[in-house]
Amino acid sequence: MRHSFWDHFSGLESPIHKLSPGIKILFVILLVIILTMLPGYYVSYLSIPLLLMLITILIISGVPVKHVMKRTLVILPLILPVILLNSIFMESGLNHSLTLSVRSFLSIFSLVLLVSVTKFSDIMKTLSKWHFPRIMIMILTFMYRYFFLLTGEMEKMIRAVKLRSGNTRWPEIFKIYSQILAILFIKSYERAERVYNAMLMRGYDGNGGLQ
Amino acid sequence: MTIVEAKGISYTYPDGIEVFKNISFKVAKGESLGIIGPNGAGKTTLLLALSGLINNSGEISINGELKSEKNINDIRKKISFVFQNPDDQLFMPHVEEDISFGLSKLGYSEEEINEIVKRSLNSAGLDGFELRSSHHLSLGQKKRVCLAAAFARSPEILLLDEPSNELDPGGRKELTGLIKNFKGTKLIVSHDLNMIAEICNNVMILNDNIIKAFGGSKQILSDKKLMEINSLEVPYIYR
Structure with missing residues (x-):
């Protein structure tokens, strides 16, 4: 596995790549916060439009959907135990687990999208400017x-x-x-x-x- | 004028193995000293001691200043260390960030730092490498970036640990040229005795915890008997 596994397409010249890294980071942070805070009921309604929006961004950026999907699926198994434990031990476990899976999938998908359309050094420079x-x-x-x-x-x-x-x-x-x-x-x-x-x-x- | 002076220095690893015992030597300003010896003789450890990265007993003076915990940071500003494995040294993701690391604390402005990065890359024959990822470089390029990072600090003393290790003949020749061009004092640890013969005017043989020989490069490197008893061999140019 090499660095190109994550940021192979981060040097493209699409309108999404040319956007300020700060805007892209803010967008992803906002999206993750929304996905985390929203009640499960809304998440199930919003999941399809959000996924479509992310895929549209992906298509405009010229990064292959397969590239982002593959990397998202690499990370997803890491949270599988949490989802499984939820479905076993919580009341309304199955519903809860489904929502949790959707939240996790969309959050990871957006993060992988971010590193695919922004150079790693630009992300770090922006965080540094923000006094991270x-x-x-x-x-x-x-x-x-x-x-x-x-x-x-x-x-x-x-x-x-x-x-x-x-x-x-x-x-x-x-x-x-x-x-x-x-x-x-x-x-x-x-x-x-x-x-x-x-x-x-x-x-x-x-x-x-x-x- | 003496720039490096070691007086009775000794070092023992935490597991009790003694590396060198009560050794003393002097290096003059502008001198190129080759430190050679068999594996495990303590050559790299000696460089670590000179740069204050390990605590040895005895006295080490750099440019007349006795090395101590209080002045070690000032002493390190005069020294650049090129480590054996470039992946240990190029710790930033991009070449530009790596070369500029730490320069701000040497009193340079941002414009000056950009200028230094360009100049250092130029002197290492790497024009236009500023935005290249450190991990995507070939071994030869990584070694040259390490040298560029060392030059960027305008050191008085350059410590090099096995600089030509694992390089192809072309890369080795380029690197030798770059090291030769550095005008300051050089201390080079290497098994590449042809390179040592080409660059260094003096040579030290370290073996069995002591300095076995110290003197002119030609005199030592061409002494077949001395070289053989120290598990070394006479380089091609002196055969």
Whole structure:
């Protein structure tokens, strides 16, 4: 998985891409707030018009619908346990879970749309202009910079394991994969130390600022 | 004039392994010193100690100033460190942001910073790379961006850890030229002895916790016996 998985189309020249990043960020924040705050009854009525509006924006931007849909579906399973727990433990669980799924889907869809039509650095610059906490911006920047590097390292380790593990069965594979995760954690920790050293050498004060 | 002076410095890893013990040396202003030795000899650790990234015992003076916790930030302003893995060093998503990181605290205005970024990229042969994503660059380009970021701080001392590691011959040649063009003091840790022979006027061999040899580059690098007992080999130009 590479950076282009998310922002492959963020450099296009459509009218949506040319819009100020601030307007796009505000639009998405507003949409997510509306989707979160609205009673379930309204959400079920608004979901189709909202989806149509997002798809229209997508078509104008020239970003393939498939691209955004695929990325939305990658994230969606992460909230599946919450939806399932809701349907089991809450009164009117099924209705509640359906609304929650719609809210989640549309929120994630709009966020993926945002990163598909806005360069990551523009989003960060805008947040910085809005006096978003510097430490948060640094965390987001580092996540963007290093997430794919780490997944790349993990892919290499998995490939190495596959080449040497032959017909290993499930319980053992599970054990191997947990060890891979542990090694990845150690590697990330060591990398973090080295990155921190590089930052110190260029004036970082260790508290989100410079000295 | 001495710009780097180490007096009786020692360092032991937290797990008890001693890297170097009671070593002393001096580096003159404008000198290019190659630090060589087998794997695990403590070459990189020595660079970390000189830049105050680890706490060693003994005394280190940079430009006549004794390194301490109080003045370490001022000392670091005189030093640029190019780390072995460029992905550890290029921590910002775009080249421009990476090179300009920290420059505002060196007293430069925004216009000056833009000018420095352009000039540094030009000196690293990377004109027009300002908006390129760090992660989309080739290894050779990443290494050159690291150098550009180091040049941007106008350091008096440049510390380089395995700069030519994993580069193809073309990339290595370009990088060697760029390092050679830097007029300040250079301390280069490398296994690339041909590059060391090309750039450095002095060489230090670090092995078995001590400095095994220190002197003129040609004199040391062409000494077959000395090189072999330290798990090294004479570079091509001296064979």
